[in-house]
Amino acid sequence: MELWKLLLAWMGLVLMLRTGEAQLNPNFYQVSCPSVESIVRQAVLKKLKQTIVTVPATLRLFFHDCFVEGCDASVIIASPRGDAEKDAPDNLSLAGDGFDTVIKAKQAVEAQCPGVVSCADILAIAARDVVVLSGGPTFAVELGRRDGVTSRADRVTGNLPGPEFSVDLLSSMFRKNNLSTRDMIALSGAHTVGFSHCSRFADRLYSFNSTSPVDPSMNPAYAKALMRVCPRNVDPTIAINMDLNTPITFDNVYYKNLLNGEGLFTSDQVLFTDQRSRPVVKEFAADQNSFFKAFASSMIRLGRLGVKTGSQGEIRRDCTAFN
Known part of the structure:
Protein backbone atom coordinates (compact mmCIF):
# COMPACT_ATOMS: atom_id res chain seq x y z
CA MET A 1 0.00 0.00 0.00
CA GLU A 2 1.28 3.50 -0.81
CA LEU A 3 2.52 5.48 2.19
CA TRP A 4 -0.17 8.20 1.94
CA LYS A 5 -2.91 5.58 1.89
CA LEU A 6 -1.39 3.88 4.93
CA LEU A 7 -1.25 7.19 6.78
CA LEU A 8 -4.88 7.97 5.92
CA ALA A 9 -5.98 4.53 7.11
CA TRP A 10 -4.05 4.99 10.37
CA MET A 11 -5.50 8.47 10.92
CA GLY A 12 -8.99 7.14 10.28
CA LEU A 13 -8.48 4.41 12.88
CA VAL A 14 -7.23 6.90 15.47
CA LEU A 15 -10.18 9.23 14.81
CA MET A 16 -12.61 6.33 15.06
CA LEU A 17 -11.19 5.27 18.42
CA ARG A 18 -11.18 8.82 19.78
CA THR A 19 -14.79 9.41 18.86
CA GLY A 20 -15.88 6.09 20.32
CA GLU A 21 -17.10 4.73 17.00
CA ALA A 22 -14.90 1.64 16.81
CA GLN A 23 -16.81 -1.35 15.54
CA LEU A 24 -17.97 -3.99 18.00
CA ASN A 25 -16.37 -7.36 17.38
CA PRO A 26 -17.24 -10.86 18.67
CA ASN A 27 -13.48 -11.43 19.16
CA PHE A 28 -12.84 -8.21 21.08
CA TYR A 29 -11.51 -10.08 24.17
CA GLN A 30 -9.67 -12.80 22.28
CA VAL A 31 -6.34 -11.68 23.74
CA SER A 32 -7.29 -9.77 26.91
CA CYS A 33 -9.86 -12.26 28.28
CA PRO A 34 -10.31 -15.22 25.93
CA SER A 35 -12.50 -17.22 28.32
CA VAL A 36 -14.99 -14.43 29.08
CA GLU A 37 -17.97 -16.07 27.34
CA SER A 38 -17.36 -19.38 29.10
CA ILE A 39 -17.09 -17.64 32.47
CA VAL A 40 -20.33 -15.74 31.92
CA ARG A 41 -22.11 -18.87 30.67
CA GLN A 42 -21.18 -20.77 33.84
CA ALA A 43 -22.39 -17.91 36.05
CA VAL A 44 -25.68 -17.70 34.13
CA LEU A 45 -26.14 -21.47 34.34
CA LYS A 46 -25.53 -21.43 38.09
CA LYS A 47 -28.10 -18.67 38.55
CA LEU A 48 -30.57 -20.44 36.27
CA LYS A 49 -30.38 -23.56 38.44
CA GLN A 50 -31.46 -21.38 41.37
CA THR A 51 -34.45 -19.80 39.62
CA ILE A 52 -36.04 -19.90 36.17
CA VAL A 53 -36.86 -16.20 36.60
CA THR A 54 -33.24 -15.65 35.55
CA VAL A 55 -34.30 -16.04 31.90
CA PRO A 56 -36.95 -13.33 31.49
CA ALA A 57 -35.33 -11.07 34.10
CA THR A 58 -31.96 -10.95 32.33
CA LEU A 59 -33.47 -10.59 28.87
CA ARG A 60 -35.75 -7.75 29.96
CA LEU A 61 -32.87 -6.02 31.73
CA PHE A 62 -30.95 -5.95 28.44
CA PHE A 63 -33.91 -4.40 26.57
CA HIS A 64 -34.49 -1.75 29.23
CA ASP A 65 -30.80 -0.91 29.36
CA CYS A 66 -30.35 -0.49 25.61
CA PHE A 67 -33.46 1.67 25.09
CA VAL A 68 -32.23 4.28 27.60
CA GLU A 69 -28.73 5.74 27.12
CA GLY A 70 -27.81 2.81 24.86
CA CYS A 71 -26.37 -0.60 25.80
CA ASP A 72 -24.05 0.66 28.53
CA ALA A 73 -25.23 -1.09 31.73
CA SER A 74 -26.51 2.24 33.08
CA VAL A 75 -29.66 0.48 34.29
CA ILE A 76 -27.61 -1.51 36.83
CA ILE A 77 -26.27 1.53 38.70
CA ALA A 78 -27.59 1.79 42.28
CA SER A 79 -28.03 5.31 43.66
CA PRO A 80 -28.29 6.04 47.39
CA ARG A 81 -30.61 8.92 46.44
CA GLY A 82 -32.97 6.69 44.48
CA ASP A 83 -32.59 8.71 41.30
CA ALA A 84 -30.76 6.27 39.01
CA GLU A 85 -32.23 4.66 35.90
CA LYS A 86 -33.38 1.58 37.79
CA ASP A 87 -35.41 3.82 40.14
CA ALA A 88 -37.66 5.18 37.37
CA PRO A 89 -41.30 3.98 37.61
CA ASP A 90 -40.97 2.03 34.33
CA ASN A 91 -38.03 0.08 35.77
CA LEU A 92 -39.33 -0.73 39.24
CA SER A 93 -40.82 -3.98 37.93
CA LEU A 94 -37.43 -5.26 36.71
CA ALA A 95 -36.78 -8.48 38.62
CA GLY A 96 -33.78 -8.53 40.93
CA ASP A 97 -32.62 -11.83 39.49
CA GLY A 98 -31.60 -10.09 36.26
CA PHE A 99 -29.37 -7.66 38.12
CA ASP A 100 -27.97 -10.47 40.27
CA THR A 101 -27.11 -12.53 37.20
CA VAL A 102 -24.94 -9.76 35.74
CA ILE A 103 -23.37 -8.82 39.08
CA LYS A 104 -22.39 -12.44 39.80
CA ALA A 105 -21.07 -12.92 36.26
CA LYS A 106 -19.01 -9.72 36.57
CA GLN A 107 -17.48 -10.96 39.82
CA ALA A 108 -16.51 -14.24 38.16
CA VAL A 109 -14.99 -12.42 35.18
CA GLU A 110 -13.09 -9.99 37.43
CA ALA A 111 -11.49 -12.93 39.23
CA GLN A 112 -9.94 -14.03 35.92
CA CYS A 113 -9.61 -10.78 33.96
CA PRO A 114 -9.63 -7.79 36.34
CA GLY A 115 -10.53 -4.43 34.85
CA VAL A 116 -10.93 -5.72 31.29
CA VAL A 117 -14.55 -6.63 30.51
CA SER A 118 -17.40 -4.12 30.78
CA CYS A 119 -20.66 -4.78 32.59
CA ALA A 120 -22.39 -3.79 29.34
CA ASP A 121 -20.71 -6.65 27.47
CA ILE A 122 -21.42 -9.09 30.29
CA LEU A 123 -25.11 -8.16 30.17
CA ALA A 124 -25.16 -8.65 26.38
CA ILE A 125 -23.54 -12.09 26.69
CA ALA A 126 -25.86 -13.10 29.54
CA ALA A 127 -28.93 -12.03 27.54
CA ARG A 128 -27.85 -14.30 24.69
CA ASP A 129 -27.08 -17.15 27.08
CA VAL A 130 -30.50 -17.15 28.80
CA VAL A 131 -32.12 -17.37 25.37
CA VAL A 132 -29.98 -20.35 24.38
CA LEU A 133 -30.32 -22.11 27.74
CA SER A 134 -34.13 -21.89 27.52
CA GLY A 135 -34.25 -23.42 24.04
CA GLY A 136 -33.83 -20.37 21.80
CA PRO A 137 -31.36 -19.54 19.04
CA THR A 138 -27.68 -18.87 19.54
CA PHE A 139 -25.76 -16.05 17.89
CA ALA A 140 -22.38 -14.35 18.10
CA VAL A 141 -22.49 -11.44 20.55
CA GLU A 142 -20.62 -8.37 19.33
CA LEU A 143 -18.32 -7.06 22.06
CA GLY A 144 -16.28 -3.98 22.89
CA ARG A 145 -18.86 -1.83 24.71
CA ARG A 146 -17.78 0.36 27.59
CA ASP A 147 -19.92 1.18 30.60
CA GLY A 148 -21.82 4.45 30.69
CA VAL A 149 -21.15 7.15 33.28
CA THR A 150 -24.70 8.53 33.37
CA SER A 151 -27.72 6.88 35.00
CA ARG A 152 -30.71 9.11 35.66
CA ALA A 153 -34.29 8.16 36.39
CA ASP A 154 -35.60 11.26 34.62
CA ARG A 155 -34.21 10.03 31.29
CA VAL A 156 -36.35 6.90 31.26
CA THR A 157 -39.83 8.35 30.75
CA GLY A 158 -40.98 8.07 27.16
CA ASN A 159 -38.14 5.80 26.08
CA LEU A 160 -39.63 2.39 26.88
CA PRO A 161 -42.65 0.76 25.20
CA GLY A 162 -45.78 0.50 27.32
CA PRO A 163 -48.25 -2.40 27.59
CA GLU A 164 -50.98 -0.24 26.02
CA PHE A 165 -48.98 0.77 22.93
CA SER A 166 -50.37 0.53 19.41
CA VAL A 167 -48.37 -0.74 16.45
CA ASP A 168 -47.79 2.88 15.40
CA LEU A 169 -46.36 3.81 18.79
CA LEU A 170 -44.26 0.64 18.97
CA SER A 171 -42.89 1.09 15.45
CA SER A 172 -42.11 4.75 16.10
CA MET A 173 -40.17 3.98 19.28
CA PHE A 174 -38.20 1.16 17.66
CA ARG A 175 -37.55 3.26 14.57
CA LYS A 176 -36.07 5.94 16.83
CA ASN A 177 -33.61 3.26 17.91
CA ASN A 178 -32.73 2.22 14.34
CA LEU A 179 -34.87 -0.90 14.59
CA SER A 180 -37.53 -1.84 12.03
CA THR A 181 -41.11 -2.95 12.60
CA ARG A 182 -39.98 -6.50 11.84
CA ASP A 183 -37.30 -6.14 14.53
CA MET A 184 -40.00 -4.95 16.92
CA CYS A 198 -51.57 -8.14 37.15
CA SER A 199 -51.69 -4.35 37.35
CA ARG A 200 -50.01 -4.08 33.94
CA PHE A 201 -53.03 -5.53 32.11
CA ALA A 202 -55.94 -5.25 34.59
CA ASP A 203 -57.62 -2.57 32.46
CA ARG A 204 -58.09 -5.16 29.68
CA LEU A 205 -60.10 -7.32 32.08
CA TYR A 206 -62.14 -4.84 34.11
CA SER A 207 -62.23 -1.38 32.53
CA PHE A 208 -61.40 -1.57 28.85
CA ASN A 209 -63.99 0.99 27.70
CA SER A 210 -67.47 2.29 28.44
CA THR A 211 -69.23 -0.41 26.43
CA SER A 212 -67.04 -3.42 27.17
CA PRO A 213 -65.17 -3.99 30.45
CA VAL A 214 -63.20 -6.81 28.79
CA ASP A 215 -61.06 -6.14 25.74
CA PRO A 216 -63.00 -7.78 22.87
CA SER A 217 -59.75 -8.79 21.15
CA MET A 218 -59.04 -11.10 24.08
CA ASN A 219 -60.09 -14.75 23.88
CA PRO A 220 -63.02 -15.05 26.39
CA ALA A 221 -61.67 -18.27 27.91
CA TYR A 222 -58.25 -16.68 28.28
CA ALA A 223 -59.81 -13.60 29.92
CA LYS A 224 -61.64 -15.80 32.45
CA ALA A 225 -58.43 -17.67 33.26
CA LEU A 226 -56.65 -14.36 33.87
CA MET A 227 -59.49 -13.13 36.09
CA ARG A 228 -59.14 -16.19 38.31
CA VAL A 229 -55.45 -15.46 38.84
CA CYS A 230 -55.82 -11.67 38.87
CA PRO A 231 -59.10 -10.70 40.56
CA ARG A 232 -59.86 -7.06 41.26
CA ASN A 233 -57.59 -5.51 43.90
CA VAL A 234 -55.25 -8.49 43.79
CA ASP A 235 -51.97 -8.42 45.69
CA PRO A 236 -49.71 -6.19 43.53
CA THR A 237 -46.83 -8.64 43.90
CA ILE A 238 -48.73 -11.41 42.06
CA ALA A 239 -47.30 -12.08 38.60
CA ILE A 240 -48.24 -14.52 35.85
CA ASN A 241 -46.52 -15.96 32.82
CA MET A 242 -47.10 -14.19 29.52
CA ASP A 243 -47.20 -17.55 27.74
CA LEU A 244 -49.37 -19.92 29.75
CA ASN A 245 -48.60 -22.87 27.46
CA THR A 246 -44.78 -23.15 27.45
CA PRO A 247 -43.74 -20.45 29.95
CA ILE A 248 -40.15 -21.55 30.51
CA THR A 249 -39.28 -22.50 26.93
CA PHE A 250 -38.06 -20.00 24.37
CA ASP A 251 -40.16 -20.89 21.33
CA ASN A 252 -42.68 -19.42 18.87
CA VAL A 253 -45.77 -20.23 20.96
CA TYR A 254 -46.09 -16.53 21.83
CA TYR A 255 -47.12 -15.88 18.21
CA LYS A 256 -49.48 -18.87 18.14
CA ASN A 257 -51.11 -17.42 21.23
CA LEU A 258 -51.67 -14.11 19.44
CA LEU A 259 -53.54 -15.95 16.69
CA ASN A 260 -55.84 -17.29 19.42
CA GLY A 261 -56.45 -13.93 21.11
CA GLU A 262 -54.13 -14.82 23.99
CA GLY A 263 -51.75 -11.87 24.01
CA LEU A 264 -51.39 -10.59 27.57
CA PHE A 265 -50.75 -6.91 26.81
CA THR A 266 -52.58 -4.72 24.33
CA SER A 267 -49.12 -4.18 22.80
CA ASP A 268 -48.89 -7.93 22.22
CA GLN A 269 -52.34 -8.55 20.76
CA VAL A 270 -52.21 -5.53 18.42
CA LEU A 271 -49.40 -7.23 16.54
CA PHE A 272 -52.04 -9.63 15.23
CA THR A 273 -55.11 -7.38 15.13
CA ASP A 274 -53.26 -4.74 13.10
CA GLN A 275 -53.23 -5.86 9.47
CA ARG A 276 -49.80 -4.31 8.86
CA SER A 277 -48.01 -6.51 11.40
CA ARG A 278 -50.28 -9.57 11.13
CA PRO A 279 -48.38 -11.25 8.22
CA VAL A 280 -45.14 -11.33 10.25
CA VAL A 281 -46.94 -12.73 13.30
CA LYS A 282 -48.45 -15.47 11.13
CA GLU A 283 -45.02 -16.16 9.59
CA PHE A 284 -43.38 -16.58 12.99
CA ALA A 285 -46.29 -18.66 14.32
CA ALA A 286 -46.00 -21.05 11.39
CA ASP A 287 -42.20 -21.25 11.25
CA GLN A 288 -40.14 -21.26 14.45
CA ASN A 289 -36.88 -21.22 12.50
CA SER A 290 -37.95 -18.01 10.79
CA PHE A 291 -38.65 -16.45 14.19
CA PHE A 292 -35.35 -17.67 15.64
CA LYS A 293 -33.38 -16.26 12.71
CA ALA A 294 -35.17 -12.90 12.95
CA PHE A 295 -34.81 -12.74 16.73
CA ALA A 296 -31.07 -13.45 16.61
CA SER A 297 -30.52 -10.74 13.97
CA SER A 298 -32.65 -8.25 15.89
CA MET A 299 -30.80 -8.93 19.14
CA ILE A 300 -27.50 -8.15 17.42
CA ARG A 301 -28.93 -4.86 16.10
CA LEU A 302 -30.41 -4.07 19.51
CA GLY A 303 -26.98 -4.59 21.06
CA ARG A 304 -25.52 -1.80 18.91
CA LEU A 305 -27.76 0.94 20.31
CA GLY A 306 -25.87 3.91 21.68
CA VAL A 307 -22.77 1.91 22.52
CA LYS A 308 -19.77 3.59 24.10
CA THR A 309 -16.46 2.41 22.68
CA GLY A 310 -12.87 3.57 22.39
CA SER A 311 -12.23 6.30 24.96
CA GLN A 312 -15.89 6.76 25.89
CA GLY A 313 -17.28 5.55 29.21
CA GLU A 314 -15.33 3.27 31.52
CA ILE A 315 -14.83 -0.35 32.58
CA ARG A 316 -16.60 -0.53 35.94
CA ARG A 317 -15.06 -2.56 38.72
CA ASP A 318 -18.51 -2.97 40.28
CA CYS A 319 -21.54 -3.02 37.97
CA THR A 320 -23.68 -1.17 40.51
CA ALA A 321 -21.38 1.84 40.91
CA PHE A 322 -19.33 4.22 38.79
CA ASN A 323 -15.59 3.95 39.31
Missing part, protein backbone atom coordinates in the same frame (compact mmCIF):
# COMPACT_ATOMS: atom_id res chain seq x y z
CA ILE A 185 -42.23 -7.94 16.21
CA ALA A 186 -39.31 -10.35 16.54
CA LEU A 187 -38.07 -8.84 19.80
CA SER A 188 -41.62 -8.90 21.20
CA GLY A 189 -41.22 -12.68 21.00
CA ALA A 190 -39.11 -12.45 24.16
CA HIS A 191 -42.48 -12.41 25.93
CA THR A 192 -42.60 -16.14 25.27
CA VAL A 193 -40.56 -16.46 28.50
CA GLY A 194 -41.80 -13.28 30.18
CA PHE A 195 -44.05 -12.61 33.13
CA SER A 196 -46.08 -9.63 34.28
CA HIS A 197 -47.78 -8.24 37.36
Whole structure:
Protein backbone atom coordinates (compact mmCIF):
# COMPACT_ATOMS: atom_id res chain seq x y z
CA MET A 1 0.00 0.00 0.00
CA GLU A 2 1.28 3.50 -0.81
CA LEU A 3 2.52 5.48 2.19
CA TRP A 4 -0.17 8.20 1.94
CA LYS A 5 -2.91 5.58 1.89
CA LEU A 6 -1.39 3.88 4.93
CA LEU A 7 -1.25 7.19 6.78
CA LEU A 8 -4.88 7.97 5.92
CA ALA A 9 -5.98 4.53 7.11
CA TRP A 10 -4.05 4.99 10.37
CA MET A 11 -5.50 8.47 10.92
CA GLY A 12 -8.99 7.14 10.28
CA LEU A 13 -8.48 4.41 12.88
CA VAL A 14 -7.23 6.90 15.47
CA LEU A 15 -10.18 9.23 14.81
CA MET A 16 -12.61 6.33 15.06
CA LEU A 17 -11.19 5.27 18.42
CA ARG A 18 -11.18 8.82 19.78
CA THR A 19 -14.79 9.41 18.86
CA GLY A 20 -15.88 6.09 20.32
CA GLU A 21 -17.10 4.73 17.00
CA ALA A 22 -14.90 1.64 16.81
CA GLN A 23 -16.81 -1.35 15.54
CA LEU A 24 -17.97 -3.99 18.00
CA ASN A 25 -16.37 -7.36 17.38
CA PRO A 26 -17.24 -10.86 18.67
CA ASN A 27 -13.48 -11.43 19.16
CA PHE A 28 -12.84 -8.21 21.08
CA TYR A 29 -11.51 -10.08 24.17
CA GLN A 30 -9.67 -12.80 22.28
CA VAL A 31 -6.34 -11.68 23.74
CA SER A 32 -7.29 -9.77 26.91
CA CYS A 33 -9.86 -12.26 28.28
CA PRO A 34 -10.31 -15.22 25.93
CA SER A 35 -12.50 -17.22 28.32
CA VAL A 36 -14.99 -14.43 29.08
CA GLU A 37 -17.97 -16.07 27.34
CA SER A 38 -17.36 -19.38 29.10
CA ILE A 39 -17.09 -17.64 32.47
CA VAL A 40 -20.33 -15.74 31.92
CA ARG A 41 -22.11 -18.87 30.67
CA GLN A 42 -21.18 -20.77 33.84
CA ALA A 43 -22.39 -17.91 36.05
CA VAL A 44 -25.68 -17.70 34.13
CA LEU A 45 -26.14 -21.47 34.34
CA LYS A 46 -25.53 -21.43 38.09
CA LYS A 47 -28.10 -18.67 38.55
CA LEU A 48 -30.57 -20.44 36.27
CA LYS A 49 -30.38 -23.56 38.44
CA GLN A 50 -31.46 -21.38 41.37
CA THR A 51 -34.45 -19.80 39.62
CA ILE A 52 -36.04 -19.90 36.17
CA VAL A 53 -36.86 -16.20 36.60
CA THR A 54 -33.24 -15.65 35.55
CA VAL A 55 -34.30 -16.04 31.90
CA PRO A 56 -36.95 -13.33 31.49
CA ALA A 57 -35.33 -11.07 34.10
CA THR A 58 -31.96 -10.95 32.33
CA LEU A 59 -33.47 -10.59 28.87
CA ARG A 60 -35.75 -7.75 29.96
CA LEU A 61 -32.87 -6.02 31.73
CA PHE A 62 -30.95 -5.95 28.44
CA PHE A 63 -33.91 -4.40 26.57
CA HIS A 64 -34.49 -1.75 29.23
CA ASP A 65 -30.80 -0.91 29.36
CA CYS A 66 -30.35 -0.49 25.61
CA PHE A 67 -33.46 1.67 25.09
CA VAL A 68 -32.23 4.28 27.60
CA GLU A 69 -28.73 5.74 27.12
CA GLY A 70 -27.81 2.81 24.86
CA CYS A 71 -26.37 -0.60 25.80
CA ASP A 72 -24.05 0.66 28.53
CA ALA A 73 -25.23 -1.09 31.73
CA SER A 74 -26.51 2.24 33.08
CA VAL A 75 -29.66 0.48 34.29
CA ILE A 76 -27.61 -1.51 36.83
CA ILE A 77 -26.27 1.53 38.70
CA ALA A 78 -27.59 1.79 42.28
CA SER A 79 -28.03 5.31 43.66
CA PRO A 80 -28.29 6.04 47.39
CA ARG A 81 -30.61 8.92 46.44
CA GLY A 82 -32.97 6.69 44.48
CA ASP A 83 -32.59 8.71 41.30
CA ALA A 84 -30.76 6.27 39.01
CA GLU A 85 -32.23 4.66 35.90
CA LYS A 86 -33.38 1.58 37.79
CA ASP A 87 -35.41 3.82 40.14
CA ALA A 88 -37.66 5.18 37.37
CA PRO A 89 -41.30 3.98 37.61
CA ASP A 90 -40.97 2.03 34.33
CA ASN A 91 -38.03 0.08 35.77
CA LEU A 92 -39.33 -0.73 39.24
CA SER A 93 -40.82 -3.98 37.93
CA LEU A 94 -37.43 -5.26 36.71
CA ALA A 95 -36.78 -8.48 38.62
CA GLY A 96 -33.78 -8.53 40.93
CA ASP A 97 -32.62 -11.83 39.49
CA GLY A 98 -31.60 -10.09 36.26
CA PHE A 99 -29.37 -7.66 38.12
CA ASP A 100 -27.97 -10.47 40.27
CA THR A 101 -27.11 -12.53 37.20
CA VAL A 102 -24.94 -9.76 35.74
CA ILE A 103 -23.37 -8.82 39.08
CA LYS A 104 -22.39 -12.44 39.80
CA ALA A 105 -21.07 -12.92 36.26
CA LYS A 106 -19.01 -9.72 36.57
CA GLN A 107 -17.48 -10.96 39.82
CA ALA A 108 -16.51 -14.24 38.16
CA VAL A 109 -14.99 -12.42 35.18
CA GLU A 110 -13.09 -9.99 37.43
CA ALA A 111 -11.49 -12.93 39.23
CA GLN A 112 -9.94 -14.03 35.92
CA CYS A 113 -9.61 -10.78 33.96
CA PRO A 114 -9.63 -7.79 36.34
CA GLY A 115 -10.53 -4.43 34.85
CA VAL A 116 -10.93 -5.72 31.29
CA VAL A 117 -14.55 -6.63 30.51
CA SER A 118 -17.40 -4.12 30.78
CA CYS A 119 -20.66 -4.78 32.59
CA ALA A 120 -22.39 -3.79 29.34
CA ASP A 121 -20.71 -6.65 27.47
CA ILE A 122 -21.42 -9.09 30.29
CA LEU A 123 -25.11 -8.16 30.17
CA ALA A 124 -25.16 -8.65 26.38
CA ILE A 125 -23.54 -12.09 26.69
CA ALA A 126 -25.86 -13.10 29.54
CA ALA A 127 -28.93 -12.03 27.54
CA ARG A 128 -27.85 -14.30 24.69
CA ASP A 129 -27.08 -17.15 27.08
CA VAL A 130 -30.50 -17.15 28.80
CA VAL A 131 -32.12 -17.37 25.37
CA VAL A 132 -29.98 -20.35 24.38
CA LEU A 133 -30.32 -22.11 27.74
CA SER A 134 -34.13 -21.89 27.52
CA GLY A 135 -34.25 -23.42 24.04
CA GLY A 136 -33.83 -20.37 21.80
CA PRO A 137 -31.36 -19.54 19.04
CA THR A 138 -27.68 -18.87 19.54
CA PHE A 139 -25.76 -16.05 17.89
CA ALA A 140 -22.38 -14.35 18.10
CA VAL A 141 -22.49 -11.44 20.55
CA GLU A 142 -20.62 -8.37 19.33
CA LEU A 143 -18.32 -7.06 22.06
CA GLY A 144 -16.28 -3.98 22.89
CA ARG A 145 -18.86 -1.83 24.71
CA ARG A 146 -17.78 0.36 27.59
CA ASP A 147 -19.92 1.18 30.60
CA GLY A 148 -21.82 4.45 30.69
CA VAL A 149 -21.15 7.15 33.28
CA THR A 150 -24.70 8.53 33.37
CA SER A 151 -27.72 6.88 35.00
CA ARG A 152 -30.71 9.11 35.66
CA ALA A 153 -34.29 8.16 36.39
CA ASP A 154 -35.60 11.26 34.62
CA ARG A 155 -34.21 10.03 31.29
CA VAL A 156 -36.35 6.90 31.26
CA THR A 157 -39.83 8.35 30.75
CA GLY A 158 -40.98 8.07 27.16
CA ASN A 159 -38.14 5.80 26.08
CA LEU A 160 -39.63 2.39 26.88
CA PRO A 161 -42.65 0.76 25.20
CA GLY A 162 -45.78 0.50 27.32
CA PRO A 163 -48.25 -2.40 27.59
CA GLU A 164 -50.98 -0.24 26.02
CA PHE A 165 -48.98 0.77 22.93
CA SER A 166 -50.37 0.53 19.41
CA VAL A 167 -48.37 -0.74 16.45
CA ASP A 168 -47.79 2.88 15.40
CA LEU A 169 -46.36 3.81 18.79
CA LEU A 170 -44.26 0.64 18.97
CA SER A 171 -42.89 1.09 15.45
CA SER A 172 -42.11 4.75 16.10
CA MET A 173 -40.17 3.98 19.28
CA PHE A 174 -38.20 1.16 17.66
CA ARG A 175 -37.55 3.26 14.57
CA LYS A 176 -36.07 5.94 16.83
CA ASN A 177 -33.61 3.26 17.91
CA ASN A 178 -32.73 2.22 14.34
CA LEU A 179 -34.87 -0.90 14.59
CA SER A 180 -37.53 -1.84 12.03
CA THR A 181 -41.11 -2.95 12.60
CA ARG A 182 -39.98 -6.50 11.84
CA ASP A 183 -37.30 -6.14 14.53
CA MET A 184 -40.00 -4.95 16.92
CA ILE A 185 -42.23 -7.94 16.21
CA ALA A 186 -39.31 -10.35 16.54
CA LEU A 187 -38.07 -8.84 19.80
CA SER A 188 -41.62 -8.90 21.20
CA GLY A 189 -41.22 -12.68 21.00
CA ALA A 190 -39.11 -12.45 24.16
CA HIS A 191 -42.48 -12.41 25.93
CA THR A 192 -42.60 -16.14 25.27
CA VAL A 193 -40.56 -16.46 28.50
CA GLY A 194 -41.80 -13.28 30.18
CA PHE A 195 -44.05 -12.61 33.13
CA SER A 196 -46.08 -9.63 34.28
CA HIS A 197 -47.78 -8.24 37.36
CA CYS A 198 -51.57 -8.14 37.15
CA SER A 199 -51.69 -4.35 37.35
CA ARG A 200 -50.01 -4.08 33.94
CA PHE A 201 -53.03 -5.53 32.11
CA ALA A 202 -55.94 -5.25 34.59
CA ASP A 203 -57.62 -2.57 32.46
CA ARG A 204 -58.09 -5.16 29.68
CA LEU A 205 -60.10 -7.32 32.08
CA TYR A 206 -62.14 -4.84 34.11
CA SER A 207 -62.23 -1.38 32.53
CA PHE A 208 -61.40 -1.57 28.85
CA ASN A 209 -63.99 0.99 27.70
CA SER A 210 -67.47 2.29 28.44
CA THR A 211 -69.23 -0.41 26.43
CA SER A 212 -67.04 -3.42 27.17
CA PRO A 213 -65.17 -3.99 30.45
CA VAL A 214 -63.20 -6.81 28.79
CA ASP A 215 -61.06 -6.14 25.74
CA PRO A 216 -63.00 -7.78 22.87
CA SER A 217 -59.75 -8.79 21.15
CA MET A 218 -59.04 -11.10 24.08
CA ASN A 219 -60.09 -14.75 23.88
CA PRO A 220 -63.02 -15.05 26.39
CA ALA A 221 -61.67 -18.27 27.91
CA TYR A 222 -58.25 -16.68 28.28
CA ALA A 223 -59.81 -13.60 29.92
CA LYS A 224 -61.64 -15.80 32.45
CA ALA A 225 -58.43 -17.67 33.26
CA LEU A 226 -56.65 -14.36 33.87
CA MET A 227 -59.49 -13.13 36.09
CA ARG A 228 -59.14 -16.19 38.31
CA VAL A 229 -55.45 -15.46 38.84
CA CYS A 230 -55.82 -11.67 38.87
CA PRO A 231 -59.10 -10.70 40.56
CA ARG A 232 -59.86 -7.06 41.26
CA ASN A 233 -57.59 -5.51 43.90
CA VAL A 234 -55.25 -8.49 43.79
CA ASP A 235 -51.97 -8.42 45.69
CA PRO A 236 -49.71 -6.19 43.53
CA THR A 237 -46.83 -8.64 43.90
CA ILE A 238 -48.73 -11.41 42.06
CA ALA A 239 -47.30 -12.08 38.60
CA ILE A 240 -48.24 -14.52 35.85
CA ASN A 241 -46.52 -15.96 32.82
CA MET A 242 -47.10 -14.19 29.52
CA ASP A 243 -47.20 -17.55 27.74
CA LEU A 244 -49.37 -19.92 29.75
CA ASN A 245 -48.60 -22.87 27.46
CA THR A 246 -44.78 -23.15 27.45
CA PRO A 247 -43.74 -20.45 29.95
CA ILE A 248 -40.15 -21.55 30.51
CA THR A 249 -39.28 -22.50 26.93
CA PHE A 250 -38.06 -20.00 24.37
CA ASP A 251 -40.16 -20.89 21.33
CA ASN A 252 -42.68 -19.42 18.87
CA VAL A 253 -45.77 -20.23 20.96
CA TYR A 254 -46.09 -16.53 21.83
CA TYR A 255 -47.12 -15.88 18.21
CA LYS A 256 -49.48 -18.87 18.14
CA ASN A 257 -51.11 -17.42 21.23
CA LEU A 258 -51.67 -14.11 19.44
CA LEU A 259 -53.54 -15.95 16.69
CA ASN A 260 -55.84 -17.29 19.42
CA GLY A 261 -56.45 -13.93 21.11
CA GLU A 262 -54.13 -14.82 23.99
CA GLY A 263 -51.75 -11.87 24.01
CA LEU A 264 -51.39 -10.59 27.57
CA PHE A 265 -50.75 -6.91 26.81
CA THR A 266 -52.58 -4.72 24.33
CA SER A 267 -49.12 -4.18 22.80
CA ASP A 268 -48.89 -7.93 22.22
CA GLN A 269 -52.34 -8.55 20.76
CA VAL A 270 -52.21 -5.53 18.42
CA LEU A 271 -49.40 -7.23 16.54
CA PHE A 272 -52.04 -9.63 15.23
CA THR A 273 -55.11 -7.38 15.13
CA ASP A 274 -53.26 -4.74 13.10
CA GLN A 275 -53.23 -5.86 9.47
CA ARG A 276 -49.80 -4.31 8.86
CA SER A 277 -48.01 -6.51 11.40
CA ARG A 278 -50.28 -9.57 11.13
CA PRO A 279 -48.38 -11.25 8.22
CA VAL A 280 -45.14 -11.33 10.25
CA VAL A 281 -46.94 -12.73 13.30
CA LYS A 282 -48.45 -15.47 11.13
CA GLU A 283 -45.02 -16.16 9.59
CA PHE A 284 -43.38 -16.58 12.99
CA ALA A 285 -46.29 -18.66 14.32
CA ALA A 286 -46.00 -21.05 11.39
CA ASP A 287 -42.20 -21.25 11.25
CA GLN A 288 -40.14 -21.26 14.45
CA ASN A 289 -36.88 -21.22 12.50
CA SER A 290 -37.95 -18.01 10.79
CA PHE A 291 -38.65 -16.45 14.19
CA PHE A 292 -35.35 -17.67 15.64
CA LYS A 293 -33.38 -16.26 12.71
CA ALA A 294 -35.17 -12.90 12.95
CA PHE A 295 -34.81 -12.74 16.73
CA ALA A 296 -31.07 -13.45 16.61
CA SER A 297 -30.52 -10.74 13.97
CA SER A 298 -32.65 -8.25 15.89
CA MET A 299 -30.80 -8.93 19.14
CA ILE A 300 -27.50 -8.15 17.42
CA ARG A 301 -28.93 -4.86 16.10
CA LEU A 302 -30.41 -4.07 19.51
CA GLY A 303 -26.98 -4.59 21.06
CA ARG A 304 -25.52 -1.80 18.91
CA LEU A 305 -27.76 0.94 20.31
CA GLY A 306 -25.87 3.91 21.68
CA VAL A 307 -22.77 1.91 22.52
CA LYS A 308 -19.77 3.59 24.10
CA THR A 309 -16.46 2.41 22.68
CA GLY A 310 -12.87 3.57 22.39
CA SER A 311 -12.23 6.30 24.96
CA GLN A 312 -15.89 6.76 25.89
CA GLY A 313 -17.28 5.55 29.21
CA GLU A 314 -15.33 3.27 31.52
CA ILE A 315 -14.83 -0.35 32.58
CA ARG A 316 -16.60 -0.53 35.94
CA ARG A 317 -15.06 -2.56 38.72
CA ASP A 318 -18.51 -2.97 40.28
CA CYS A 319 -21.54 -3.02 37.97
CA THR A 320 -23.68 -1.17 40.51
CA ALA A 321 -21.38 1.84 40.91
CA PHE A 322 -19.33 4.22 38.79
CA ASN A 323 -15.59 3.95 39.31
